[in-house]
Amino acid sequence: MPPDSTQLDPSKADPSKVDPTAASDVAAPEPQAAVDAKPNRDPTRVRRLVMVGSAILGVFALYQVFVYFVAYTDDAYVRSDLVSIASEVTGPIVRVHVIDNQDVKKGDRLFTIDPEPFQLVVNQRRAQIDEQKALLKVSQEELASAEEALAASTSARTYAQEQQRRYADLAKSTYAPRAELDKANDELRRTTAEMRMSQIAIEKAQSSIVAHQAALNLATAEMASAQWRLSKTDVFSPTTGSITNLTVRAGDIANANVPIIGIVDATAWRIMANYKQDYIRSFTIGDTAWVWLDSQPWHLHRAKIAGIARGFSREPGAEKLLPYVAPTTDWIRLQRRIPVTIVLENPPPDLKLYMGADARSVIFP
Numbered sequence: 001m002p003p004d005s006t007q008l009d010p011s012k013a014d015p016s017k018v019d020p021t022a023a024s025d026v027a028a029p030e031p032q033a034a035v036d037a038k039p040n041r042d043p044t045r046v047r048r049l050v051m052v053g054s055a056i057l058g059v060f061a062l063y064q065v066f067v068y069f070v071a072y073t074d075d076a077y078v079r080s081d082l083v084s085i086a087s088e089v090t091g092p093i094v095r096v097h098v099i100d101n102q103d104v105k106k107g108d109r110l111f112t113i114d115p116e117p118f119q120l121v122v123n124q125r126r127a128q129i130d131e132q133k134a135l136l137k138v139s140q141e142e143l144a145s146a147e148e149a150l151a152a153s154t155s156a157r158t159y160a161q162e163q164q165r166r167y168a169d170l171a172k173s174t175y176a177p178r179a180e181l182d183k184a185n186d187e188l189r190r191t192t193a194e195m196r197m198s199q200i201a202i203e204k205a206q207s208s209i210v211a212h213q214a215a216l217n218l219a220t221a222e223m224a225s226a227q228w229r230l231s232k233t234d235v236f237s238p239t240t241g242s243i244t245n246l247t248v249r250a251g252d253i254a255n256a257n258v259p260i261i262g263i264v265d266a267t268a269w270r271i272m273a274n275y276k277q278d279y280i281r282s283f284t285i286g287d288t289a290w291v292w293l294d295s296q297p298w299h300l301h302r303a304k305i306a307g308i309a310r311g312f313s314r315e316p317g318a319e320k321l322l323p324y325v326a327p328t329t330d331w332i333r334l335q336r337r338i339p340v341t342i343v344l345e346n347p348p349p350d351l352k353l354y355m356g357a358d359a360r361s362v363i364f365p
Helices: 032-069 116-172 178-231
Strands: 071-079 082-085 091-096 109-113 234-236 241-244 261-265 270-276 288-293 296-308 337-344 358-363
Touching: 071 337, 116 178, 270 358, 288 337
Parallel strands: none
Antiparallel strands: 071 270, 071 358, 082 261, 091 109, 109 234, 241 261, 270 337, 288 296, 288 358, 296 337
């Protein structure tokens, strides 16, 4: 029996009886428009890359222009002089006249060392001076007495010498007895001896005067030293500023030349701004600067450049004659920084500065 025509020609089959999954086995042809649009994606990507690169170059160029006309650093801090206070004599502290963080003026008393031992030394030196003055007076009186004795003995020797010469002439012509000549000779020898003794007494008195005068000078010098030490038992502030980190108490021992009190100098405030070395090219002393203090944010203070360091240390370590400033790592290359000293111009009277506080600075070269 011949096959049914509907079975041989699928196009003549009943559409309702066609298997729907058979259509999925046949791939639909891709539209021609989609094929034509596919290569156009590469130019768009290139344009985007060009735009991004141009934006980066533009930002870099703007940054370079900005840093050329505006020198800014946040590596800055407030600085002053820390005055170390040490006594010039050693002794126990009997009283402390200040408290921690107190403002002091130049000449204010800070602390007092027990003055009693130093006063005793002053009294001893005064007694030595009185003693040497008395001994010097005695020697001067002995000198005066010896000089008078020398004058008398000299006069007596002159008379005895004339008498001896006269009797010697008379004895030659037998007009005078020999006994009178012998007596005149004895008188001449006696007066000569007295004159010599007076001369020795004068020399001795003069030596005593020199010795006692030297001793008096030494006692006077020691007296001045003792009085100076006594005056140093009260320690005063050498500058106007603020006491910081006070730990001294009554009963502590103050050792000479060992600092025990620190004062932040109120007359030496400045800003130390560490600028990258490529900023320094156009800085000059007296240029205007603007300072932002982190202890007083949102306030810009007018300032000026007071100094630019001419050297810095490249090796970290203990404090040296050359300051060490750590380099930064912008753009991979290590950029060195140079300290620039900035002082505020006409700061407000109520402005409080804190040594070591952070600051920021901007300069328009």
